[in-house]
Amino acid sequence: MTAAARDGLEAEEVRRAMALPSGLLEKRGARVSIAMVRRVWSALTDHRAAGPLLGLRAARQLPLGSFDILDYLTVASTTGAEAFAHLTRYLPLLADAGRVWTESDGQSFRFRHDAPGGVPSLSELLLGLIVARSRALFGPAYAPRRIHFAHAPLAAASTYEDVLGVPVHFGGRFDEIVFDRGIAEAPIASQDPRLMSILVVQAEEALSRLGARERITQDTEFVSAFRHALALALDAGDPGLARIGERFGMSARTLQRRLAAAHVSHRELLQELRLERARQALGAAQPKVVSHELGYSSPSAFHRAFKRWTGLTPGAVAEGAASPPAGRGGTSMCDTGAHRHGPPSNHTPSRAGTPCQNDESQPAPRERMARDDETLMASRRGA
Numbered sequence: 476m477t478a479a480a481r482d483g484l485e486a487e488e489v490r491r492a493m494a495l496p497s498g499l500l501e502k503r504g505a506r507v508s509i510a511m512v513r514r515v516w517s518a519l520t521d522h523r524a525a526g527p528l529l530g531l532r533a534a535r536q537l538p539l540g541s542f543d544i545l546d547y548l549t550v551a552s553t554t555g556a557e558a559f560a561h562l563t564r565y566l567p568l569l570a571d572a573g574r575v576w577t578e579s580d581g582q583s584f585r586f587r588h589d590a591p592g593g594v595p596s597l598s599e600l601l602l603g604l605i606v607a608r609s610r611a612l613f614g615p616a617y618a619p620r621r622i623h624f625a626h627a628p629l630a631a632a633s634t635y636e637d638v639l640g641v642p643v644h645f646g647g648r649f650d651e652i653v654f655d656r657g658i659a660e661a662p663i664a665s666q667d668p669r670l671m672s673i674l675v676v677q678a679e680e681a682l683s684r685l686g687a688r689e690r691i692t693q694d695t696e697f698v699s700a701f702r703h704a705l706a707l708a709l710d711a712g713d714p715g716l717a718r719i720g721e722r723f724g725m726s727a728r729t730l731q732r733r734l735a736a737a738h739v740s741h742r743e744l745l746q747e748l749r750l751e752r753a754r755q756a757l758g759a760a761q762p763k764v765v766s767h768e769l770g771y772s773s774p775s776a777f778h779r780a781f782k783r784w785t786g787l788t789p790g791a792v793a794e795g796a797a798s799p800p801a802g803r804g805g806t807s808m809c810d811t812g813a814h815r816h817g818p819p820s821n822h823t824p825s826r827a828g829t830p831c832q833n834d835e836s837q838p839a840p841r842e843r844m845a846r847d848d849e850t851l852m853a854s855r856r857g858a
Contacts, residue, residue: 528630530596531638534603539611542604544678545569549608551671556659558612559586562605565678567685572601583620584659589649595626598650605652606639612665617658623651694737698744701734705744714748716741750784753777754792762789 540546545565552558556577563575573590588601606619621642628635628645635643704722708714716727719741723730734740749769756765766777766789781789 528599528634528638530599531603531635534600534607535638537604537607539608542569544674544681546608548671548674548678549612550663550665551667551674552663553666553668553671554659554663555584555609555613555617555654555661558663559584559659561675561678565682568678568681572597579656579659582656584654584656586652586654587649588651589625595624595629598624598626599629602650602652603639606641609654609658612663613658613661617654617661620653620655622653623647623649625650690736694733697733698737698739701730702744702748705741705748709745709748709752714745746784750781753781753789757789757792765789 539550545562545568548561548565549558552561559577563577566572566575573588573593575586575588578585578587586602586605588598590598602622602624606622610618619639619641621644622635622639623644625647626645632643632645700723701719704719705714707722708719711718716730720727720730725733731741734744753765753769756768760768762777762781763774766774769777771777771780778789781787785792
């Protein structure tokens with residue numbers, strides 16, 4: 476927004492066009508998703524007053540310090556190689572900008588960026604910023620030799636070269652800036668090793684927090700996808716891990732590890748799915764029919780399993796005399812759901828107020844789930 480305003484765009488008009496959440500732009504160091512970044516830049520570049528090469532022009536308008544810790548780490552680095560190492564490691568703190576890395580040989584040092592399906596103006600902004608930063612830190616002696624953009628040109632190649640001051644090429648597998656090899660060892664006049672060490676600690680902590688949030692999101696998305704695959708597998712008559720693994724291209728053991736990382740298990744999710752389907756089906760069919768549809772060997776096997784899960788009989792639910800417990804499936808009178816993180820108490824109050832005992836007459840939750848799994852799988856094999 477700052478660069479857009481300096482470039483002559485009306486800030487409030489652009490803000491409305493971007494439809495950003497309230498207060499986001501005022502939040503220092505705020506990180507935004509790649510979807511939002513792309514939407515913002517698409518809105519900016521489509522703006523009638525934007526003109527061509529907005530990303531490159533914005534890069535020239537953003538001084539050192541505009542990107543908080545990332546810029547400060549660059550300025551405090553001792554050499555070019557160290558500055559680029561900080562950039563490639565900590566760029567995710569700023570935004571999901573795709574993959575970035577460096578390569579070097581005997582003659583050149585290359586910064587590369589790969590963002591399939593990305594917005595061209597974003598690639599131009601990133602490479603434009605690096606060109607501007609490198610000139611500010613190293614002077615003309617280490618200016619880029621050439622630049623490659625993966626996308627097609629948005630204006631005449633000569634216009635790019637006028638802005639960047641180096642030969643520009645288009646097309647290829649990734650974006651790239653080519654420097655002389657000497658930039659890796661070039662000293663940075665503003666280097667401050669002590670400040671850099673402090674900033675690295677802060678950046679690592681921020682990266683760790685970011686990784687934890689992303690893992691939670693990934694786990695949630697994986698469990699959602701697994702639930703869908705489990706439902707399809709149950710419909711097909713084989714909800715085992717091996718069959719589901721075929722859909723994910725994973726072994727059963729790998730699936731178990733991924734589920735464990737999300738604090739759930741195949742058995743828990745399968746039991747939850749069965750209970751939910753039983754709860755829905757009993758509203759329109761008799762227990763005997765539901766038992767058959769869910770693949771149980773007999774109505775009595777389904778009756779026992781359902782009562783263990785809910786503390787109610789299928790007949791009572793089918794007749795409308797009672798309702799299965801609401802909320803997450805897989806719970807019974809003596810199972811409050813705490814088995815996800817540890818065994819339940821030996822004296823968990825039942826729905827009727829009577830303590831339940833985890834003795835031989837009352838199997839532990841995971842033993843009940845294993846028995847239910849074996850009942851269903853045995854019936855499937857015998858079908």
